[in-house]
Amino acid sequence: MASFTQAGLCTQPHHRLSLWSRIMQAVSLARQRRALARLDRHMLCDIGITPDAAQQEAAKPIWDVPRHWRQ
Numbered sequence: 001m002a003s004f005t006q007a008g009l010c011t012q013p014h015h016r017l018s019l020w021s022r023i024m025q026a027v028s029l030a031r032q033r034r035a036l037a038r039l040d041r042h043m044l045c046d047i048g049i050t051p052d053a054a055q056q057e058a059a060k061p062i063w064d065v066p067r068h069w070r071q
């Protein structure tokens with residue numbers, strides 16, 4: 001599954017971010033997931049994502065962050 005986060009948000013490794021920065025990134029990710037859930041089939045096709053994959057991503061809880069954030 002592709003990551004739906006903005007690349008290059010911060011030049012520091014994630015583990016060095018402040019707690020506030022981590023919270024704000026998690027909130028942003030949750031917003032992106034909600035927006036993804038609202039896209040129709042044609043819009044999802046345009047970005048190369050199946051409706052099932054979009055729903056799976058949108059259903060993830062806020063604490064389920066991309067693997068590279070946990071390093």
